[in-house]
Amino acid sequence: MVQLQDVTKSYPNGVVALRGVSLRVEPGEFVFIVGPTGTGKSTLLKLLYRAEVPTRGRVFVGNRDVTRLPAGAVAGLRRSLGVVFQDFKLLPGRTVFENVAFALRVTGAPRDAIRPRVQRALDLVGLADRALHLPAHLSGGEQQRASIARAIVNNPSLLLADEPTGNLDPNSSWEIMQVLSRINLRGTTVIMTTHNKTVVDILRRRVVQLAGGQIVRDQVRGLYALDA
Amino acid sequence: MRLTRSRHHPIGFLRGVVEDAASFAGDAAAGFRRNGLMTVAAVTTVMVALLVVGAAMLLGLNLARVASAVEAQVEVVAFLQEGLDREGAARVRGELAALPGVASVAFVTRDEALRRLQDHLGDAAAFDDLVKTNPLPDSLELQLTDPVLAPTVAQAVSRLSGVSEVTYGGQVVDRVVALSRSVRLVAGLLTAFLAGVALIVVVNTIRLTVIARRQEIEIMHLVGATRWFIRWPFLIEGLLQGAAAAGAAIVVLVLVYALGVARLGASLPFLPLVGVQEALEPLAAAVLLGGAGVGVLGSMIAVRRFLVI
Numbered sequence: 309m310v311q312l313q314d315v316t317k318s319y320p321n322g323v324v325a326l327r328g329v330s331l332r333v334e335p336g337e338f339v340f341i342v343g344p345t346g347t348g349k350s351t352l353l354k355l356l357y358r359a360e361v362p363t364r365g366r367v368f369v370g371n372r373d374v375t376r377l378p379a380g381a382v383a384g385l386r387r388s389l390g391v392v393f394q395d396f397k398l399l400p401g402r403t404v405f406e407n408v409a410f411a412l413r414v415t416g417a418p419r420d421a422i423r424p425r426v427q428r429a430l431d432l433v434g435l436a437d438r439a440l441h442l443p444a445h446l447s448g449g450e451q452q453r454a455s456i457a458r459a460i461v462n463n464p465s466l467l468l469a470d471e472p473t474g475n476l477d478p479n480s481s482w483e484i485m486q487v488l489s490r491i492n493l494r495g496t497t498v499i500m501t502t503h504n505k506t507v508v509d510i511l512r513r514r515v516v517q518l519a520g521g522q523i524v525r526d527q528v529r530g531l532y533a534l535d536a
Numbered sequence: 537m538r539l540t541r542s543r544h545h546p547i548g549f550l551r552g553v554v555e556d557a558a559s560f561a562g563d564a565a566a567g568f569r570r571n572g573l574m575t576v577a578a579v580t581t582v583m584v585a586l587l588v589v590g591a592a593m594l595l596g597l598n599l600a601r602v603a604s605a606v607e608a609q610v611e612v613v614a615f616l617q618e619g620l621d622r623e624g625a626a627r628v629r630g631e632l633a634a635l636p637g638v639a640s641v642a643f644v645t646r647d648e649a650l651r652r653l654q655d656h657l658g659d660a661a662a663f664d665d666l667v668k669t670n671p672l673p674d675s676l677e678l679q680l681t682d683p684v685l686a687p688t689v690a691q692a693v694s695r696l697s698g699v700s701e702v703t704y705g706g707q708v709v710d711r712v713v714a715l716s717r718s719v720r721l722v723a724g725l726l727t728a729f730l731a732g733v734a735l736i737v738v739v740n741t742i743r744l745t746v747i748a749r750r751q752e753i754e755i756m757h758l759v760g761a762t763r764w765f766i767r768w769p770f771l772i773e774g775l776l777q778g779a780a781a782a783g784a785a786i787v788v789l790v791l792v793y794a795l796g797v798a799r800l801g802a803s804l805p806f807l808p809l810v811g812v813q814e815a816l817e818p819l820a821a822a823v824l825l826g827g828a829g830v831g832v833l834g835s836m837i838a839v840r841r842f843l844v845i
Contacts, residue, residue: 399751415759
């Protein structure tokens, strides 16, 4: 599903976010990327949805060589995956329904297919009864579920989540993890960066630990930290 | 842009295109509303630039008209040296008639020349003095087989003895052409300058729209909207601004020109002016094209500079 080959990413200001990282994620996997702030977790995800290009090495998503993707093909890549952020990135002036529908509308989905697909996505994240609310009237957990609905409404085979529980209280975090697990069970590959030790330790999924821009641990059914 | 969908259903595809166009136009109109003052500034600036272009164009059209009117009556006139007697004049006339390209030669006495001038300029009291001391020389007027030959014939004529000076309509044509060239140059420079200013203002207006919509744009990029899908509304907004400016400029130009033609036509009836109706089509085409061009170019620059994600 996803493959990084000896990837190094350094930014123009001299910061080296990733050094020689190689990683392979199989279809249907659920992977936690853990590690302290500034170790390149977000950069790794950005390479996957082509918000950044690696300085060295190659990145594959599906069978696309993301490194060599021409600018015009980025849209196609983005339609094949979903991205969720810590700060939700919902449009404040639009309802939950419209926020989710937006992703379909701007990617050219046929109009009559939009409503049922949005409905299905909202059902999946358990937000059907909030469809007509504005983001500001929702709790943080609900907003994050709305943004997850937007990320999956295109039926992507890969879901990237960058600290999705970073702004949420423990209860809401659990809601989010349940939703992500449900999505993963349907066959979607999920890669999630997190600081949330509890979540990682309870779910016991594959854990990839980064430190100083390098992978220092890659463990199946792992814990947040080795000594835990 | 929507090749991913309905490729096999032409009607569905068409409907999609229409829906897109409607939604793009809606976005563009929203941009218009959002930056009201800035939009007014942009439209006004573009309009002023277009006024200059249009005015220069009208002037150019009329100068071309004058030039061709003069060209149609090209003849070479050889002014004879003062004091040349009848025989001398007859000799020169014979020599002129023998020149290649000369169709006919007519002798015009100085009295005849003065009478013609009087006719042309109307009855002015100042002529009374002139009639007494007529300063005009006798002349020979040459009709040519081809107006193009005027400069060659004129040169040959000037070498003949007994001829003091040669003029031909071509000189007037040359002067009119030179005048329209300098009009074009000045107007071109002015237009380039104003177009530059207009462009900057348009770029800035579109930039404001880009900023106002940056959240939406970021999400569009994120969920995989194509670059052109994101760009269209901005290009349409620029196009609308340019077209609005062009429309206003055309109205102003036509009104002022109609007034000017009426006034000038009354006081200088011999001027061959281009009619309003006749000028309207090329004028409207050029101004519209210019306005739309500046609008689209401005939004393209703004999109290129500020829409990078």
